[in-house]
Amino acid sequence: MKQKIVFPRFDAELNTDVCDAYNNAELTLTVRMGFSQINPAAGADEGTYHDYGNAAKPARKIIKWTPATWKAWKDTFCSSVQAYWSDKFWLINDAGSFLYTAKDAQVYVPNVWCRLKVVGQEGTAANNHHSIDVVRLHPSVKWFGSHEHLYDSKDINSVEKNRDSHNKKVMQQAHVHEFGHILGLGHVDIGKAHCPASGDTNASACYGVSDVDMNSVMGSGMQLRLEHSAPWREAVRAFSVAEVFSGGASPTDLLMPFARLLVGSNTLFAVWPAKMKRHYPRTPAEAAAGTLITAPPKRGAK
């Protein structure tokens, strides 16, 4: 079965048709990105544009987009964001949700594989989840002040964002970090004393003070962490709760009640722990025992 829930930041689709003795359910978040060009004024080949789009800030040299450079930029944006964020997390099903019977007649508790689809479309489309304007920097320009709705052509490149305590460069591709915000993630140090959640969480200290935090993708680096699975966990909880309300996992369902009870079936308080390695579907008994299966298990016929 394929089910869809629309969230403000993305559409979520849970696909259990792919489930068998070895394959988990797939949870795909789809983000529709709207792209608009910013070109030099009056059709000129070259011009300038101010940092942050603010006339009081330094003006940087920009050049006109061509159809080929524009298409290449958008394609690279979408494919690199998708490659970074998709297929990295598995959520362990401790809710007893989405039970299915495979061809070997065994009931399984699927884990959830976290996938991402980035769809690039025109900035004017009505159904964009997030829209950005993009300037194309002149080759001589090293840096431009971007913000969440104003990017520059070099924001997909890896650039030095910071130096760690050993004076080692901490590099980041800005658009991969920004996409974390689009998914709903905040900066790595939010909530710590030097970055109170009540203050401006864009302060530089919020991007990580320790070397470890600085290297997080929600800091100044490129490291993915388990907590970055939060958007998928939020979505899977919604599907899990919806399953109970829709009667899909009702205690009166004669097919599943024992298996579900065995797992614990506490949809509301399930944690859905995240892992960064494939974890195979479990039998209800394995799930109840807390067994985690990371190597292909011996199962009956598919």
Next chain:
Amino acid sequence: MDAVSQSICIYRLILDDIDAKVTMRGGGGLTAITQTTDDIFEARIAQEGHEDIRTYQIELSESGAPKILSVKESTKSY
């Protein structure tokens, strides 16, 4: 100390402080130091999506060299 010498001295103090204290070294760098009142100077460092602002209070005396009395850090988001 004449006025130009004194202001050069103040800007040098601020530049040295920024070099010593600012750890986030990427971004657009230092884009402005502006005097906002007699004894207050504001330095702006451009970063993606925001500027880091360091506001300096300077002690000015007729004869002696200027001194940094305090530094306040803030952020302007865009």
